[in-house]
Amino acid sequence: MSGPGRADEGPLDDGALAFLTRPGLTRLWTAVRARLERNGLQPTGVLRLQHLDAPEREALSLLLARPVTGPTATVRLPDLDARLRASAAGRGLAATLEELGPPLTDRRAIRDAAAAERTRVWSTARTELESTSLSSRPWTERWLEDLRRGGTLTRQDPHTATTVVTQAIRTLATLFPDGDASPAPASWGRGELATRATGSAHGLDDGTLLSRLVLRGIALAHDTDFPTDAPARRALWRTASVTPDEVSSTVLTHGLRPTGGTWQETALRERADHHRETHLTLRELRTLSLRLPPGTRVHVCENPRVVEAAADAARTAPLVCTAGSATTVVLTLLDALAAAGCAFAYHGDFDWPGITLANRVIRRYAAEPWRMRAPDYEHLATRARLHGTPHLPLTGPPVEAAWDPELAPAMEALDTALHEEAALDLLLEDLG
Structure with missing residues (x-):
């Protein structure tokens, strides 16, 4: 995410650009960039630069308009922002760094957006769950909470996570129309069930995220352990009246x-x-x-x-x-x-x-x-x-x-x- 725009500001003139890009300021701009990206692009806080060499002390003295004589300098970002606005740069700290490049990334905004997306995934999942026969069953709450704690879905992009958890809920609702672990009124081939859930006959193949989510739900519904090998997974599918492919191998x-x-x-x-x-x-x-x-x-x-x-x-x-x-x-x-x-x-x-x-x-x-x-x-x-x-x-x-x-x-x-x-x-x- 880019920083604040500068529609009314022209590019830095050659003199300002030459000064701001001098090697003695490289460490400062690197540290300021990291702090701004963590702070939501706001010029707040204090930086401490240590082990300064002579070119760095000279460049900082000119930039800050105060002598820097020792090996350490303390830089208040609000003061640096004000200094740049009043200088030939004619713009604030974030806009200056954008001009020097590369564009700033508002990491706080990205984190907040990701958290909002995760909240939206679970909200969508809960709404979907409450619309099915599974909503009153205690095992479904545990299933959803296990998914949240396990982190499997949160490692996916929000669209994929929402799609897969919705497909899993609908698949489980198909297998348990009464919400409990009683046998479904119909038997399903796994490919047929996968086509109904995803449009692809391979949507519930071994190793897919969807199959893991559905099998975890079946295991909880039957109060049994999650299967750890292929024979156990096949056996668990059969307990839910789903017939795996048993002819290709x-x-x-x-x-x-x-x-x-x-x-x-x-x-x-x-x-x-x-x-x-x-x-x-x-x-x-x-x-x-x-x-x-x-x-x-x-x-x-x-x-x-x-x-x-x-x-x-x-x-x-x-x-x-x-x-x-x-x-x-x-x-x-x-x-x-x-x-x-x-x-x-x-x-x-x-x-x-x-x-x-x-x-x-x-x-x-x-x-x-x-x-x-x-x-x-x-x-x-x-x-x-x-x-x-x-x-x-x-x-x-x-x-x-x-x-x-x-x-x-x-x-x-x-x-x-x-x-x-x-x-x-x-x-x-x-x-x-």
């Missing part, structure tokens, strides 16, 4: 032969018998019964190439692929297999991200490391070197393997990253 499998008689289980067995891989969606896993004989050993790999090779080689052992990361759909399948009494063996890449993923899977399912110990790594690294395989160094911080304290030191010593394909022939032997 899949888990790659091979050789699963459940014992039940449903068409889904029959289809899995037939695909396994014909050595065909199967991609399962979350939607399928919600309704699929995975009854395998207790103690069935399921191998888990990281790279889809292992599944492809197992299918080509007509291997029969059950195999699940994490595809580089244990996403929600992968964990959902492994959880179901664990609940059915299956045991797991895990193999992944010999690099630090691979060890991180292996730690996660092995710890969660008490899985057996599958050719993932220090001797396995050393054998594969030696074999790769003898075969003339180009050296691929490890990158990133080392990660200790929870199942073998000797593995990380061995990897650091050889400094060789080995992807899962390096052990493909050995893995296929085990899958026979």
